[in-house]
Amino acid sequence: MAKEVRIALRNSGVINPESIDEYINADGYQALRKSLRSSQSGIYDEIIESGLRGRGGAGFPTGTKEKTTALICADCEKYVVCNADEGEPGTFKDRVIMETDPHSLIEGMIIAGYSINATRGFIYIRGEYALSIERVQHAINKAREYKFLGTNILGSGFDFDIEIRRGAGSYLCGEELTLLESLEGKRGYPRIKPPYPAEKGLWGKPTLINNVETLANFPPIILNGAVWYKSIGTDKSPGTKIFTLSGDLCNPGYYETPTSITLGELIYDFGGGIRNGKRFKAALLGGAAGTFASDKFLDVQMGYDKLKEQGLTLGSGAIVVIDETRDLIETLESILKFFKHESCGKCIPCRIGTTQIYHDICCFNEMSVIDRDKTYKNILNQAEVMAKTSLCPLGQSPILPLKSLWQNFSDDLVSTSK
Amino acid sequence: MGKWTCLMVNEILKKFPKSKDYLLEILHELQNNDPKQYISAENIRAIAQHLNICQSQVYGVVGYYSMLSAKPRGKNLIRVCNSPVCKMIGSEHTINHLTKKLKVQLGGTTTDGKFTVEECECLGNCSQAPSLMVNSKLYGNLTSESLDDLLKEF
Ligand SMILES: Cc1cc2nc3c(=O)[nH]c(=O)nc-3n(C[C@H](O)[C@H](O)[C@H](O)COP(=O)(O)O)c2cc1C
Ligand code: SF4
Ligand code: FES
8 A cells, every 4th residue: 555755745734834833843944054054056956966846737857947047147136936826727735735834835945045046035826825825924924033034044144035925816827927927016928938037037037936845845855865855756756746636536635655656556545546436437637737547547657757658747746536427528628618718818829729629629519429520630630739839838738638538538539328 | 985995095005015016915905805805996096006007007907817806796705616626526516506595696796795606716625626715715525505504604
């Protein structure tokens, strides 16, 4: 039976999230002390060495991004931004971190700030997460009181402070450059990449953007070392990942395990299997911008690399389990509705495309088998065009669920015996 | 401008530096304090003045973000998640039950002004689908009974 290994969630449920003293007693802020004694390059080198990859969805090597941002200029103003806009359907890991162990995020962020020589940090939390906002604000206040934030932190000469900014209900604002627009007080329209945030971020200044879970991993990695971290999980995506399980399971919830765990272990050992005695049909991995896996993937390990080899995605770590009685077209329909709703309308392929493919799928079940085949292939073509021509990753995403569903469940989609 | 706003709006605005990046924070704060949970035309004017930006910019931002509203709403705002997980587990039942019970259309406000029912995207409570929020409080595993009970709290 697979077991949890808690690194990002090491204190979750163990300490009182509103007590900084309990966090300190659990080795809290020790990694910060150690970092402040080390050189800035020492920190990003350690993170590079650890192999940590961004937990926000894209899986970009975290240390490399830090190093680029650190080296882009020596004395210019720089910022750290924490992406806490968690909006990918099926995902709720960042909420758990912020609600149960907010200091872990704050300590990680100060360390990141020190390693790139930033002066200010912003945590962009989605507006709906009222309790997260309250807990993180309380933790920031306490950290200031204990001189972990502010000027001359712990006598090191390093100045850094953090502010919370609330989002207001836009999924697209989780995309890093759009998030920066929103932080600047504007409508959430994406910026064109490049330049990347490391070159031109918030107010045009070099900016390091990381997800909550990514930053919460900093303190244990700094404290225990890259070698320790790398010994956990798969080769190419080491460490642990928080998986959020939902859908037709006996025990939906969040579980942190090494990335070497298999999909089947997550569903059966942690999720308790399919509820009401039903059989497994599909798992949607990574949320709406994710992929559908069938039972032939139950033995695949959950590292970014291992999933990618199978044409699947890890994304944010969301796993939505779907039982045999469900109609996958209905799930797909709600995913496409989600994209249609969240498209900002700035570019034509996505604005028109998301509406068009949603409409096409709505009448799918009323069609003859031949028409279904034709319609689905048309939709795939359209999503392919969107992937190539859309301005930002949102318009490039619908192809993921569409294509994986066709590859793994085409019999189901075009059969008459529904 | 109503009596509450005139005083409170100025109090609230005073808390924020005159920098545009506080716009969303200000909008949240004003909306949460308004008994009708919206941003009135008067408030938009006051914000624009405080931050020294055009009113159209403020309207643009209010119009973009789904949590913000330029139209008056009920005293209590019910946001029902209708994203894929909740939809699969039964958000349609939640919406039907609420709209029937409160005699209101989705997006509308009850005649007594007590509730507005809206749909929204994933609330990050998917393991307890179907979910909703009333104002800033989260509820999950909704059934007809639990919905009736939670309405009594307000
Ligand atoms: C439409 C869209 C929504 C996104 N939403 C989030 C989000 O809610 N949280 C997040 O951390 N990253 C999100 N991302 C990914 C970010 O753009 C970015 O890759 C991430 O914040 C980088 O942090 P990391 O390297 O620590 O993962 C989203 C991307 C897209 C395209
Ligand atoms: S791809 Fe979609 S969300 Fe992105 S800019 Fe274009 S319209 Fe907006
Ligand atoms: S899909 Fe409803 S809370 Fe996530």
